[in-house]
Amino acid sequence: MADHRDGPLMRDKSKENVQCQITLAIVIGIVLGCVFAFLYPYELFTYYSPFQDQPFGKTNLKAGSSSCESSERIGVLKLEIASLSEKNAELNIKLKFLRKQLRLAEQGRDYAQKQVMALGENHKAGPFNTVKGLRTNPTVFPDESVNPRLAKILEEVAVHKEIIVAIANSKVQSMLEVWFTSIKKVGIPNHLVVALDDHIESICKSNGVPVYKRDPDEGIDSIGKTGDNHAVSGLKFRILREFLQLGYSVLVSDVDIVYLQNPFDYLYRDSDVESMSDGYNNKTAYGFDDVFDEPAMGWARYAHTMRIWAYNSGFFYIRPTLPSIELLDRVASRLSKDPDSWDQAVFNEELFYPSHPGYDGLHASKRTLDFYLFMNSKVLFKMVRKDARLKKLKPVIVHVNYHPDKLPRMNAIVDFYVNGKQDALEPFPVGSVWQKK
Structure with a gap:
């Protein structure tokens, strides 16, 4: 009877004991957690990941794939x-x-x-042997309205407002091909062919050669299409005027020329005209005192004359100045009045004749180019090929102007200087053997 009476009381006490134990356990757990958290803030529950310390997007490779990575890295x-x-x-x-x-x-x-x-302002002359006059005339102001189509071509092809220009018709196709092949071999980008007929224009385009076909012009075009070398050479003085008016310096080139170096690297640009010479040594190329002997004059029998061999009108550099344009006008005008005149003779007369009664000379500055660098075929076949030292010299260009068998000599020049055939020049005579018609 006693156990039955005491049951509710004992159950209440038991519940209270359980609650106390739970509370005590929670308190102890919190205290221990705080202690461990304080003593071991990072290391108690450290989770190690195989991707730890790896850059984003990369994983550790197995040993077998390391060699693959090395090969890729080497590549x-x-x-x-x-x-x-x-x-x-x-x-x-x-x-x-x-x-x-x-x-x-x-x-x-x-x-x-x-x-x-x-x-500028007037100034006094300096000390003895220090005074230098102005040799280079100012360039003209470019006028693109003269020929907008040509102006656009020159803008694309020319380098530093300079360009090599050759004028050609179908009669010189074979030489023209040697001409532009040698230019390409040297790596001269600023060159242009003025085509006088459709066939030459087509040849140039098919070979990637910059070309300019002039607009139809009666009289001039008939000469260009059917004329011989001298007729075409005379025509160039009228055509070149537009280049100068557009503000470009032109290196005028015949097609019977082989290029071995870039000529623009050897110009001085201090004169209106720089030309190669027909001379073959220092005297003939650069001038000399030639004494004329007239015995009848007695004491005054010896007359001194200044001479220079002709500038070659097939290769010269001309700047866009007023004297240069006047030179072209004078030569073109004389050739139109007298078609039988030789353009090179007229070119030199207008360039060198001084002013005298009834004639006003041209005030153009001029320079003679080095005749060993800008070599004519007389220098090559008469002197250079026979001299062991001169044969080692590499000219800038060789102009086959002294010989009518131009194409075979041009090919021989290429063989000698480009292909290294030491005997390529030997079969040719010094002079020319003219065949009778």
């Missing part, structure tokens, strides 16, 4: 090296271009200084 490095080599080559090209621009800028600066000195 990437090779590509980077190749890319750097290409960039280095590009930088070298740019450096060479910048050096050339610097040289041209220095030339322009010197010219500008001289022009200011000559055209």
